[in-house]
Amino acid sequence: MSRIALVTGGTRGIGAAISVALKAAGRTVVASYAGNQIAAENFTAVHGIEAMRFDACDFGQCVAAVQSIASRLGPIEILVNNAGITRDGTMSRMTRDMWDAVIDTNLGSCFNLCKATFDGMKAAKFGRVVNIGSINGQAGQYGQVNYAAAKSGIHGFTKALAQEGAKFGITVNAIAPGYVDTDMVRAVPADVLEKIVARIPVGRLGHVEDIARGVVFLTADDADFVTGSTLSINGGQHMY
Numbered sequence: 704m705s706r707i708a709l710v711t712g713g714t715r716g717i718g719a720a721i722s723v724a725l726k727a728a729g730r731t732v733v734a735s736y737a738g739n740q741i742a743a744e745n746f747t748a749v750h751g752i753e754a755m756r757f758d759a760c761d762f763g764q765c766v767a768a769v770q771s772i773a774s775r776l777g778p779i780e781i782l783v784n785n786a787g788i789t790r791d792g793t794m795s796r797m798t799r800d801m802w803d804a805v806i807d808t809n810l811g812s813c814f815n816l817c818k819a820t821f822d823g824m825k826a827a828k829f830g831r832v833v834n835i836g837s838i839n840g841q842a843g844q845y846g847q848v849n850y851a852a853a854k855s856g857i858h859g860f861t862k863a864l865a866q867e868g869a870k871f872g873i874t875v876n877a878i879a880p881g882y883v884d885t886d887m888v889r890a891v892p893a894d895v896l897e898k899i900v901a902r903i904p905v906g907r908l909g910h911v912e913d914i915a916r917g918v919v920f921l922t923a924d925d926a927d928f929v930t931g932s933t934l935s936i937n938g939g940q941h942m943y
């Protein structure tokens with residue numbers, strides 16, 4: 704039977720490519736989103752993948768979503784924590800709200816959805832969790848103390864949970880993308896982006912499919928010896 708996969712933020716950008724690649728790999732995929740209904744409806748129409756609206760920052764909504772998927776389709780065995788936002792600013796300009804929003808969305812959502820699915824994976828003696836971190840969680844980035852802290856936290860979270868999951872057939876890994884051509888990166892001013900691309904040894908931004916390929920690898924049934932790792936997919940920009 705086809706394994707059930709949930710991809711948070713799975714209707715746009717990197718998440719959409721992950722959802723499509725997991726479907727192509729034979730998984731039954733549910734893609735979550737926060738509020739961009741038009742993008743979600745378009746995504747479902749084009750790819751035939753269910754889109755489900757809930758706030759990944761809200762623990763109660765996460766639990767309800769996981770229960771709804773389990774009752775309709777079966778228990779979630781593959782979880783991709785991809786939902787993320789940026790609220791950039793130097794320390795002088797960063798507000799407490801910008802800090803909270805980024806920590807809650809990028810890191811709190813990983814806790815919420817792992818908490819809601821992990822016992823089910825333990826009972827099934829199978830699970831695949833992939834958390835999407837960032838090169839900026841590895842190397843830091845000017846004006847991103849919130850985002851760098853959240854993404855760096857993901858890498859520690861991954862290694863800790865991997866130790867808990869190992870004896871239950873659950874792998875927990877992270878991917879640290881470099882700069883990928885999505886709405887998030889298109890929001891960066893052109894002159895700044897030009898300087899970023901100049902520092903990428905392969906000479907281009909990443910494609911969303913570059914990241915999706917890593918998720919398919921890490922969630923394969925026979926990838927059971929790969930756990931607690933961070934896969935950097937960044938065109939050689941940061942060799943960690």
Ligand SMILES: NC(=O)c1ccc[n+]([C@@H]2O[C@H](COP(=O)([O-])OP(=O)(O)OC[C@H]3O[C@@H](n4cnc5c(N)ncnc54)[C@H](OP(=O)(O)O)[C@@H]3O)[C@@H](O)[C@H]2O)c1
Nearest residue numbers: 712716717736737738739759785786787837882883885887
């Ligand atoms: N793009 C890059 O270069 C890059 C580099 C390194 C890491 N990353 C990471 O990769 C992931 C995807 O990035 P992206 O560039 O593809 O982002 P994106 O195009 O901005 O898409 C973000 C997705 O996350 C969803 N989302 C945001 N907040 C949410 C919430 N509270 N609850 C549920 N879903 C939520 C959005 O839903 P709506 O569609 O409803 O808004 C959207 O589907 C993020 O974790 C990001 O930090 C990206």
